[in-house]
Amino acid sequence: MNEEIKTFTISIYTENNIGLLNRISAIFQRRHINIESLTTSQSEIDGVNRFVIVVNITETQAKKIVGQFEKQIEVIRAFYHTDEQTIFTESCMFKIKSALLFEEPQIQNIIKESNARIVTVNKEFFVLEKSGRRNEIESLRRDLNVFGIMQFVRAGRIAVTKDEMKVTELLLAFNNQ
């Protein structure tokens, strides 16, 4: 029975303590699961962090791995979602020679059409920022590649779910116990 491999966004709500990344990454490592992207930041709840991790695995694997995360003492809750269940975006930056803006006027059209934003311009280079789906970012990258990109960086996926994630309730329940 070969289950389909899909892209899952795993969200892990945690205490904001040292050493957790180590525990979380060890769980992927042990199971030979490659992390496509990883973002961690504060969440909507004070003192609670959220990891957003994108992996390509089967649903059975997703379910089991979420169980392993929830088992970690400092993990408050963990969830997995498919692309359809989330609203997600990625962002990236391009550094490009300033001279090109004048030598290759087409670039200005590309910037406009892609909804990219110019973050800064100086004599040497300018920096573009763009958020969106992976394919939009990739297509912009292809377009700009023709002219030469000095630096490119893409940040991990960030996502919110379409349904509610009941973490706050859990914390309240603990406080009222």
Added chain:
Amino acid sequence: MKTETQNKTQVVANNTIRIPGSEAVVRSLIAEGVDILYGYPGGAIMPVYDELYKFQNEIHHVLTRHEQGAAHAAQGYARISGRVGVAIATSGPGATNLITGIADAQIDSTPLVCITGQVASHLLGSDAFQETDIVGISTPVTKWSCQITKASEIPGVLAKAFYIARSGRPGPVLVDITKDAQFGELDFEYKKCTGVRSYTSVPKTNPEAVKAAADIINSAKKPMIVWGQGVILGKAEAELKAVIEKAGIPSAWTILGASAIPTSHPLNIGMVGMHGNYAPNKLTNECDVLIAIGMRFDDRVTGNLNTYAKQAKVVHFDIDPAEIDKNVKTDVAVIGDSKDSLAQLLPLLEAKSHDAWLQEFKDLYDIEFEKVIKNDIYPTKEGLTMGEVLKQINIETKGSAAIVSDVGQHQMIACRYADFNVSKSNITSGGLGTMGFALPAAIGAKMAAPDRHVVAIIGDGGFQMNIQELGTVFQQKVPVKIVVLNNEFLGMVRQWQQLFFDKRYASTEMTNPDFVTIAKGYYIEAKRISKREELEGAIKEMIASENSYFLEVCVEKEDNVFPMIPTGASVSDIRLS
């Protein structure tokens, strides 16, 4: 450090006093009821040792001869007492030497708190002398781990450590304390931890799940129970017995579940797994409902998962939600504390007896008896067998001994043939299979249960892995009984070489030293026997002795342990020879 704000606490020692961190460590241990700990000193933990010296009337430190010994001794203590075992070591090599014991405790759900010293915090990350990232190293094999760099954090973190180690599914916790935190001062007040917000230690049993489980069990024609250590950890022995008896269900155990129900119970059908009994393994693939209680479907139990109990509906009781559907897909899962869940189940069960079904187990037992057991415990050939040694120990202790076994053939024989009439009597390394476990674990077990016979059963290989702990036996005068079953081989590996590698005995033959002289060198009473007529007398003498006693039994060199399920085979393909 936010640890404190996330925990629920209860004050137990509120006369605030200004003391150094090292003293806070010892006072915290005392506040947790610790009266014994196992360890080995060194530079980075010296301030705590100095306090242990001052507090020696309240808390007894046992100097083992190796930190691995300390970890295993703490495990033995925890396994027989049901309390948290404590081990302590210095930084660097002291800390890394604990790791095998910690990993063993993690996979066997043993509550441990391990305290390690660490270099001063300003040196962290600088490759300082005896610095090692022990929190990083231990992360995958601990339930929780934490580093303390400020004295003020000590009581809060230790309280949390004890709570986590013993609650829910127990496990090992490591707390690493920098030397400056041990020297620094704090206003000491001890608050016991009673909850951690991100951690649900015991999920509440869902009555609907229990009802669904009861319905399946009531409708079963051929039900079978496999229980594991979860029953012992949950103190649910009486509840399990009541369930088994009311519903008349033949019940088998995993290696760590051994002793929860007495061996002699008429519904106790033996051990499952690679070297388990014939009937429960074989009939796993014929039962219509398989009820797993506090066990995790380890691969040594299931053999090939593709052919494991495929015909059966599976009901799984476990405290750890991550175990559900991990290896075997269940029809009904009851998540919660085993004592609670089984107590809820009992009134919903119909009283039944499954006589014809039980008879099937008895018939297969008779086959196993003829082909295997008879030769093991009533041998007719000349050489001594491991089985007859166990039989003699059963007789002399009336089945009341706690058996601490090492890893190998003797372990399987000990688990198969020891009479377990008292719960928490089988102390062995189940999940990790750690050779060298038994001698130090027996020390801890005997110290926790001085009124019980504690008999360590060890192979000649495993004995030499922590043989130095004879020094601890001697110095502490622990009256533990040590039986080495000497076959001059790494027997279990040799058995596999014989069966699966055409008898190529690569590096499994052992030329052994004179064990009796070694034991006597440690001033331990010692004897060697190799003839059947000496066996009864020697075991009598050993059990009757008030002191520690070492007995070497020279057994048949190339005996094998059967039944056996070869790796990757189906449980119903279990071999009798």
